[in-house]
Structure formats: C-alpha cells, structure tokens
Amino acid sequence: MDRRSAHVREVIPGARTAAERADGTVTRTCAPVAGAELSGGRGTVRRTRWILALLALTVLLVACSKTAPQNTMNPQGPTAQTEKNLLVLVLWPAAAVFLVVEGGILLISIRYRHRKDRDRMPPQIHGNTRLEIGWTIAPAIVLAVIMVPTVSTIWELARQPADAMQITVEGYQWWWGFRYTDPDMTVSYGDHDAIVTADVMVIPAGRTINLSLTSLGGGAHSTSGVPDHEVIHSFWAPQLFGKQDVVPGETNHIVFSADHPGLYFGQCAEFCGLQHGKMKFRIRALDEADWQRWVANEKQKALTSTDGLAQQGMDLFFGTNGVGGQCIQCHGVGGTEASSTAAPNLTHFAATTHECFAGCDFETFNPDGTPNIEALKAWLRDPNAVKLGAKMPDYGLTEQQIDALVAYLYSLK
Ligand code: CUA
Numbered sequence: 001m002d003r004r005s006a007h008v009r010e011v012i013p014g015a016r017t018a019a020e021r022a023d024g025t026v027t028r029t030c031a032p033v034a035g036a037e038l039s040g041g042r043g044t045v046r047r048t049r050w051i052l053a054l055l056a057l058t059v060l061l062v063a064c065s066k067t068a069p070q071n072t073m074n075p076q077g078p079t080a081q082t083e084k085n086l087l088v089l090v091l092w093p094a095a096a097v098f099l100v101v102e103g104g105i106l107l108i109s110i111r112y113r114h115r116k117d118r119d120r121m122p123p124q125i126h127g128n129t130r131l132e133i134g135w136t137i138a139p140a141i142v143l144a145v146i147m148v149p150t151v152s153t154i155w156e157l158a159r160q161p162a163d164a165m166q167i168t169v170e171g172y173q174w175w176w177g178f179r180y181t182d183p184d185m186t187v188s189y190g191d192h193d194a195i196v197t198a199d200v201m202v203i204p205a206g207r208t209i210n211l212s213l214t215s216l217g218g219g220a221h222s223t224s225g226v227p228d229h230e231v232i233h234s235f236w237a238p239q240l241f242g243k244q245d246v247v248p249g250e251t252n253h254i255v256f257s258a259d260h261p262g263l264y265f266g267q268c269a270e271f272c273g274l275q276h277g278k279m280k281f282r283i284r285a286l287d288e289a290d291w292q293r294w295v296a297n298e299k300q301k302a303l304t305s306t307d308g309l310a311q312q313g314m315d316l317f318f319g320t321n322g323v324g325g326q327c328i329q330c331h332g333v334g335g336t337e338a339s340s341t342a343a344p345n346l347t348h349f350a351a352t353t354h355e356c357f358a359g360c361d362f363e364t365f366n367p368d369g370t371p372n373i374e375a376l377k378a379w380l381r382d383p384n385a386v387k388l389g390a391k392m393p394d395y396g397l398t399e400q401q402i403d404a405l406v407a408y409l410y411s412l413k
Contacts (some may be wrong), residue, residue, distance in 0.1 A: 014178055040312040068086055069239070069265040076239040076264060079157060083242045086153045087229035090146055097142065106409040132248055145393030160255055162208035167201065168194075171215040171268070173391060174275035175199060175344055175359040180298075188299045189335045195298045196332070198344030199360050200378075203262045203355050205285040211235070211254040213246045229391070231273060245270060258285035274389030280360035284353050294353060297413075301335020302347045305411035313408025316401055327396050327405075333412070343392065349412040371410045377402050 050389055068074070075081040126405075170177040180195040187193055203209055217229035230248035241256040260263060268279035287292060300394040305311060319325015319340065334347035348354060350371070353363050362375040380402045383390040397405070 024337070027148045035124075040256070046335075069263075070237075070267070072238045074239060076260065076262065077241070077258045079241040080239055082153060082157060086149055091147055093142055093146060097139075119211050124323065132292065133234055143168070151258055157255065159254075160210050160253060161208055164208040164255060165203070166210050167203075169201070169211050169213045169235055170237070171213070171272075171279075172217070172343075173229045173231065173273050174279040174387075175345065176201075176235075176268075176279070176281040177216075177341075185295065187301070187334055188298075189301045195295070196341075197298070197348070197354065198282055198343040199356050199358075200354055202284045202286060202291075203258060204291040205258050205287055206293045208257045209254060211244075211256070213252045213254065214250065215248040217248070232270050233268045233272045233279065234270035235266070236269040237264050237281075239264050240266075240283060243269045256285065261285050261287045261290070274388060275359060275361075278359055278361050278387070280356075282356060282360060284354075284355075294351075297351060298348060302333045302412050305408065307407060307411065309404050309407040310411040311408075313401075313404035316404055324401070330392070346409065346412060350410045351413055358387055358390070360382070371406075373406055373410075376409065378404050380405055 065269065072087075073084060075084045100347060116342045117130075136345070144337065166181045168179040168181055174199055178201045185195050206363040215230055215233055215236050224251070232248070233246040234243045235246050236243040237255065240258055241254050244252050244254045246252065262285055264283040264285065266281045266283060268276055270276075272279065315321050316324035317327040317333075318336070319328070328340065330340050330343035332339050332341055332345045332347065334345070338346075344357070347355070352365070352369075356362060357364050357376075358379060362379060363372050364376075366372050378386050380397055382394040384394060
C-alpha cells in the first residue's frame with residue numbers, strides 16, 4: 001500500500017473545495033481551507049485549556065486537606081512503610097522513563113511539525129531492526145530490575161507470623177464486621193464465642209495482627225436462598241496497609257501493626273454496589289492499659305437498662321409484647337436471644353470506641369461526646385433516605401418507638 005498517499009489524503013468535513021473528489025476526499029493542499037481547520041483548532045485549544053485548568057484545580061483542592069487521614073505517603077506501621085519504600089523505589093525509574101518518552105514525543109512533535117512552506121511528507125522510518133531490538137530490550141531490562149524488590153516485598157508481606165493476633169474481617173453490603181478469633185478473645189457468657197464488633201476494629205498498638213478477610217452476604221434479605229449480596233470488596237487503610245481483595249468463598253490475609261495508639265481511617269476499595277463509596281471503617285489502636293479495659297468490657301454481655309424508655313425500646317427490639325421484633329431478625333446482642341449475624345452486632349453499640357455506625361456513614365457521638373441522637377433517629381426513621389440502598393428496611397416506626405429504640409441502643413455500653 002502506498003502509505004504516503006494515505007497520509008496525504010484526508011477528509012475535511014464542511015470545507016469542500018473545487019478539489020473535491022467523488023469519494024468525498026480532497027487533495028490536501030498546503031494552504032489550509034479557510035475556516036474549517038481554524039475553528040476546529042481553536043475549539044481544541046479552548047477545550048485543552050479547560051481540561052488543564054480543571055486538572056490543576058483538582059490537584060490544588062486535594063492539597064487543601066490539612067489532615068489527610070488516608071495518605072499512603074504517611075505510613076503509620078511497618079506494612080505501610082514497606083509498601084511505601086517499594087513505591088518510592090519504583091517511582092524513580094518510572095519518572096525517568098516518563099521523561100524520556102514524553103520528552104521525545106514533545107521534541108519530535110515540535111521539531112517535525114507541519115510547516116506552511118513544506119508540501120512533502122518527511123521520510124518515513126519503520127522496520128529499523130536496531131531500533132526495534134533496542135526498544136524491546138530496554139523495557140525488559142527495566143522490568144527485570146524492578147522485579148527484584150517487587151517480588152521480595154510481596155514475599156515479605158505474605159509472611160504470617162505464628163504469634164500474630166488473629167482477626168477475621170467480614171465484608172457485607174455495606175459495612176465491615178470484625179471477629180476476634182484468638183482463644184483469649186472469647187466472651188464470658190453463652191458458648192464463649194468470639195468477640196464481635198462492627199464498623200470499628202479496635203487493636204492493641206504495636207502488636208502484629210493477622211487479618212483473615214472474607215466476604216459474606218448476611219443472607220437476611222437474600223431471595224430464594226441464594227446469597228445474592230456476596231460481592232467482592234477490598235479492605236484498605238492507607239496509613240496501615242495497602243488494598244487486599246475480599247472475595248466470597250476465599251480467605252485473603254493482611255499482616256500489619258500500628259506503631260502508635262491512634263485512629264486510622266479505611267474504606268472499601270472495590271466497587272461493590274450502591275453504597276461502595278461509603279463503605280468505610282476505622283481502626284482504633286489503643287495502648288496496653290486501654291486495650292485491656294476494652295477487652296474486659298467486650299467480654300461482658302449487653303447491659304440491661306433500668307430506664308423506662310430504654311426498656312420500652314428493648315421490648316420493641318425483641319418483640320416481647322407482640323409489637324416489633326424485627327431488629328432481632330438480623331442484629332445480634334450478646335447475652336440475649338438476639339444472635340443473628342446478618343447485620344452489625346449491637347452488644348456494645350454505645351461503647352466510646354464504637355464511634356461510627358452504618359458503614360461509618362454516621363457518627364455515634366457528637367464532638368462533645370454526647371449521643372448523636374438525631375443521626376440514629378434519622379437512620380431508624382428510614383435507612384434508605386439517609387443511605388441509599390441500605391439493606392435495613394423502613395419499618396414504619398412511630399416517633400415514640402424511635403425514641404424508645406434510640407434510648408435502648410445508647411444504653412448498650
Ligand atoms: Cu465494599 Cu466497595
């Protein structure tokens with residue numbers, strides 16, 4: 001095929017001239033057809049400017065965050081630190097390759113751009129054996145060099161120390177459940193099952209944790225017995241560890257620890273349905289004394305409040321007087337007949353460490369530490385109105401019933 005004629009002949013819509021041929025193409029002359037190319041060129045320039053301005057604005061706005069609690073470049077534990085080291089190590093060769101390739105493209109585009117007084121195509125070079133071999137071998141060498149630290153980091157992070165504390169992470173639509181499966185982390189009542197929490201994973205600072213990640217459907221609203229809510233999630237707390245897929249029927253692992261006591265933010269990083277973007281969680285690392293206190297409290301069964309309104313809420317929760325009883329279909333409350341695991345465990349809903357609920361979409365407490373009653377009321381009034389797609393239905397509760405349930409839930413410390 002005559003490449004040259006294919007390059008030279010091109011369609012210029014809306015600018016047909018006397019040179020137009022029967023097939024709708026024109027012979028390219030070096031004097032541009034008035035109007036057609038010029039207006040297109042200006043439009044492109046304007047669009048490019050807009051895109052560049054938007055990009056710059058985005059970068060600027062991102063930089064505005066003072067706290068940036070999910071900054072990968074600010075690791076707070078050995079796992080995140082190891083991952084950052086690898087990232088930085090690979091970043092330099094990647095930046096060099098970027099500069100060479102993009103610089104070459106820019107240089108050649110400018111040096112050999114079309115000029116008015118030039119009506120011939122420049123010489124076309126292809127099939128140059130030396131060049132072909134060169135740009136095949138060069139990337140292969142770069143990749144081979146990068147592979148060494150990458151593979152050794154993967155092996156290092158995959159190691160599971162025998163003395164690590166075991167926690168199972170369960171992904172649901174759209175919240176996270178945490179099950180403490182070590183023998184000394186069982187509750188003090190019933191069948192001495194594992195301590196279970198939702199939304200906030202509490203850990204002892206400095207201790208190595210081995211997470212076993214899996215995705216569960218809950219099954220509360222599955223149709224025809226098929227667990228239709230089992231989807232793939234991804235567990236990610238940028239300051240402590242990178243992303244790991246959470247797959248139904250599989251168990252993946254993350255081994256990590258937090259250097260210091262503190263609060264670390266995380267979220268789901270794999271599209272898993274309507275509320276994927278708000279499937280958040282927090283990791284609260286405690287010092288040894290606070291950790292022991294937390295464990296001792298979690299081992300206790302749920303409190304039974306003597307407050308009248310809270311007792312009404314409890315009756316409603318369990319359907320004691322023939323009214324209500326929907327809550328225990330899905331939620332568990334330690335030491336009671338409510339044992340379902342389909343929805344977040346509420347045993348210590350109002351413990352100070354349980355600082356957020358419903359996928360950490362809402363704060364359990366106001367900044368001054370008082371119960372965030374309005375948020376919980378709005379949630380009970382119509383979960384879907386405040387969290388679109390939430391699996392908890394609107395039970396048409398009256399305001400009085402909502403007040404009672406709120407009083408009960410905030411008695412669970
Ligand atoms: Cu779970 Cu996205």
